[in-house]
Amino acid sequence: MLSPKKIVSDIFKEEPNIENVMFVGCGASMADLYPAKYFLEKTAKKLRISISTANEFNYDTPVSLGKTSIVIVASLGGTTPESVEATKVASKAGAHVISVTNSEGSPLTEAAEFVIVHGFHESYAAKVAKMKNVLILAIEILQKSEGYDHYDEMMDALSKIDDLINESVKTVTPSAKVFADKYKNDKLIYVLSSGATLDVAYSTASFLFMEMQWIAAPTLNSGEYFHGPFEMTEKDVPYLLFMNDGPTRHLDARALTFLQRFDAKVTTIDAKDYGLASIASDNVIDFLNPMLLTGVMRVYAEELAIARNHPLTKRRYMWKLEY
Missing domain, CATH: 3.40.50.10490 (Glucose-6-phosphate isomerase like protein; domain 1)
Incomplete structure (x- = not known):
């Protein structure tokens, strides 16, 4: 091949x-x-x-x-x-x-x-x-x-990303269990991110939450959060925020500050916590965030499914009928 x-x-x-x-x-x-x-x-x-x-x-x-x-x-x-x-x-x-x-x-x-x-x-x-x-x-x-211009830097980082993901997930289970217990009864979770990671937020919301757990989950761009959606922010409203390490981190951090200001129930999954900068230079790091954060989020989803007694494979319609 x-x-x-x-x-x-x-x-x-x-x-x-x-x-x-x-x-x-x-x-x-x-x-x-x-x-x-x-x-x-x-x-x-x-x-x-x-x-x-x-x-x-x-x-x-x-x-x-x-x-x-x-x-x-x-x-x-x-x-x-x-x-x-x-x-x-x-x-x-x-x-x-x-x-x-x-x-x-x-x-x-x-x-x-x-x-x-x-x-x-x-x-x-x-x-x-x-x-x-x-x-x-x-x-x-x-x-x-x-x-x-940054071809060699990017290819070097990509050669190391698999090992970083597999090492990172070994430490995730305790925080994933806390997340699962904290959110297991929620009917809605807002999911935010920015930059190259925006569709990690989208896939988490649409597939891990809505498709696989039947939890309503609007997706928000961290930069767009302040242009309308932040009006929904109140005490104990559930949010999940993917934080990038790289150029768009400011957008994520600004959203987090506001969420914390009004006591929203917010969980962050942060690329900095898993050492993305140890394998990726500033020139290419932005584009590596989605892979690392997706790998970590999978553990969170698995623990949420256990806490809700709702397997990730459970469906209402998919595989059940023609549509």
Whole structure:
């Protein structure tokens, strides 16, 4: 199987003038694409970047889709119908399609030009293998397209992130149990973050809380919190805040100060607590936050499920009926 670097090299040999990169997926897989999208938005000077939920891509297809497009489509099991269809739409338009999945030979791979098969079940770090592989694709695309000044720093940090995640989760259980006991009876939890970690907040809210625990969970950008949503802040209202180590930390810290000022029930999961800066320089640290915080949050979710006597696999509708 080709590496992300070889895949990108082969694409640029065929089409040196790549103009846009489109990330497509559904649910948690779309959220896993977000850090790569954020990375390219912040670092690319010429490339056009977009992210779409798959059926939006299928029914309202970008007019720029074509031979100068790279389309990265992700689905963990490789069977999500909307994402499978997106690979066909992109391929038919002449785009260079990369499928990213945990399931080799799945329907997602059939119309793709290139396939990346990643881990998932092996460890807590493997839970973010999809996110990591897509970020590497984005880095290689930038490097090939216009060059990336911090390429070596980024690749060095990525080579160490798995070990950091797996070491970090060994210390998390006590605080995760406290969180679980404190929030187990809540019917609503607001989830906040910023920067590259925004969709970690979104995936935590939409999937770990709403899908897997049936807890209502609005997602808020820490920077947008003060532009409307902070009016909901009152004593003992439940919040979960992912705090970044890097350029957008100020946004998270400002939100935390306000939440504490009005005695909201707030829990923070902070990348600084797990030593992200020990493996990542200031130039690249922002883009590593989502992987570390996702790995840690998984332990929190597992403990919450135990405290609520509600397994993470329990569903009302998914896998139960046609929709």
